Amino acid sequence: MSAGDLLKLVGIVLIVVGFGLRLNTLLVVFVAGMVTGLVSGISWNELMALVGKLFVDNRFMTLPVVLLVPVIGILEYYGLQEHAASMIRKAAAATAGRIFLLYQVVREATSTVALHIGGHASMIRPLIVPMAEGAARLRIGRPLPKALRDKLRGHAAAAENWGNFFADDIVVAVGPVLLMKGVLDAAGHPVSVWALGLSGVPTAFAAIGIGWWRYRALDREIERAHEEGDKDADS
Numbered sequence: 001m002s003a004g005d006l007l008k009l010v011g012i013v014l015i016v017v018g019f020g021l022r023l024n025t026l027l028v029v030f031v032a033g034m035v036t037g038l039v040s041g042i043s044w045n046e047l048m049a050l051v052g053k054l055f056v057d058n059r060f061m062t063l064p065v066v067l068l069v070p071v072i073g074i075l076e077y078y079g080l081q082e083h084a085a086s087m088i089r090k091a092a093a094a095t096a097g098r099i100f101l102l103y104q105v106v107r108e109a110t111s112t113v114a115l116h117i118g119g120h121a122s123m124i125r126p127l128i129v130p131m132a133e134g135a136a137r138l139r140i141g142r143p144l145p146k147a148l149r150d151k152l153r154g155h156a157a158a159a160e161n162w163g164n165f166f167a168d169d170i171v172v173a174v175g176p177v178l179l180m181k182g183v184l185d186a187a188g189h190p191v192s193v194w195a196l197g198l199s200g201v202p203t204a205f206a207a208i209g210i211g212w213w214r215y216r217a218l219d220r221e222i223e224r225a226h227e228e229g230d231k232d233a234d235s
Contacts, residue, residue, distance in 0.1 A: 007039050008040050011032035011035055012032075014028065014031060014035060015032045037050070094131075094135045095136075095219045096132040096152055096218060097215030097219035097222075098219075099131050099135060100128070100155055100156060100158075100159040101212055101215045103118070103123075103159050103163065104163040104208065105208060106163070107160065107164060107167075108162075108163045108204055111163060111167040111168040112167045112168070114168070118163065120160055128156045129153055132152050132156055133152055136148065136222050139222055140222060140225045148221075148222070148225060151221075155214070155218055158211075162210075166203050166207035169200040170198075170200045178193070
């Protein structure tokens with residue numbers, strides 16, 4: 001491999017460094033792509049034309065995200081998170097784990113039929129996280145420690161990812177099923193889409209079971225934080 005070929009890998013280095021420094025993900029990827037194109041001999045005008053073409057070709061995927069951000073911002077400005085947390089604090093039986101489990105089950109059920117009602121930007125950040133934090137704070141009776149708050153947010157993101165990725169390969173209405181069929185057929189292993197869908201059912205149920213176990217462990221950790229707070233208050 002020549003030095004010129006190695007130079008074309010500079011984009012990978014930029015991504016590793018950018019992620020390591022925890023810079024904005026979208027900005028890091030964009031800069032890495034632009035630098036890679038320039039060192040590969042593509043002119044600036046050609047790069048701009050390529051970026052524009054790719055944006056137009058994928059506008060139906062990018063525009064919903066672009067339009068969603070200001071909508072969520074307006075809702076949060078008018079107290080969406082505060083109302084969600086207040087509603088959960090009034091529900092005595094609600095726990096952070098139960099909220100996550102319910103959301104994951106609903107997310108899996110909708111993903112199975114290719115109905116996408118969730119998402120990190122539209123559901124997790126503005127609704128699920130405040131609801132879980134409100135339930136946890138109600139239980140421990142004091143502001144949440146940073147470590148526990150970060151763990152709740154991690155579990156919320158995991159509920160979205162698990163509910164989405166482990167149940168969306170069950171019906172043919174979802175693209176990955178057709179993609180897997182195409183790959184297997186091309187490799188000489190023809191298989192029906194219905195067989196592929198049924199093979200994903202055990203994984204979906206396993207994801208719910210593992211999620212239930214993880215969320216119960218989270219609720220137990222919150223309970224221990226509550227008990228430790230009571231001991232500190234007594235002392």
